[in-house]
Amino acid sequence: TQEYLDKYFRDPLLKAFLTAQWGDYGTPPSESAFGIHAIVAADFQRGGFYPIGGSQRIADAAADIIRAHGGLCLASHPVQEILVEQNQAVGVRVIHKGQELTFRAPQIVSNAGVATTFNRLLPPTAGKRERARLKSSEPGPSAAILYLGLNDDPRSHGFEDCNYWIFDRTDYGQPEHRRFGGVFMSFGSIRN
Secondary structure: OHHHHHHHOOOHHHHHHHOHHHHHOOOOOOOOOHHHHHHHHHHHHOOOOOOOOOOHHHHHHHHHHHHHOOOOOOOOOOEEEEEEEOOEEEEEEEEEOOEEEEEEOOOOOOOOOHHHHHHHHOOOOOOHHHHHHHHHOOOOOOOOOOOOOOOOOHHHHOOOOOOEEEEOOOOOOOOOOOOOOEEEEOOHHHHO
C-alpha cells in the first residue's frame, strides 16, 4: 500500500487520510497488500454497509446455514482440548455447566487464534511444525475494545452515521511506528 501511495502521491497528510482505515485489516500501509486496502476502501466508497439488527445477524445467518447442513452451534461451551487421532483433528472436548462433553466431526475449525490453538488446545504431540513457525514469528497488532452505553442519542453530541478514525500522528505508515496510536469510534445504534 505504501509503495502505491508513494508512486502516486506526494503529500504525507493526503497519504495518511487515504489509508486511515488500515486498522480494519490490522496491517499498516508499509506492510499491507494494496489489494486488501483497495477492497476495504472500495467498500466504504459504496457506503460501508451495516446489517439491520446489528452484527449479531451475521452470526445468526451463518449459524442457520451450519444447522441446515447438519452442524451444531453451541454457545457457552468453552473448548478445553482439540482431540487428535493419527495426526488428524477429530473432535473437541468442552465444558458446559460443569460437565465435560465430547463432540466429534469430520472437520474441526478453530477461531481461538493461532497461539491459543497450537499452544493450549492441541496436545503437545500435534502441530509441531506450526508451533516452531509460531515461535519464530513476531506478534501482530492487538487492540482493546471498549463498549459504552450512552443515555442519549450520539447525534446530540455531534456524531454522525459514520466511522471515526482518530490518530495521534499521520506517519503511522512508517515501519518504525508499528504502534497503532489511534482510536476507532462507531455508533451502531445510529445505523440500525
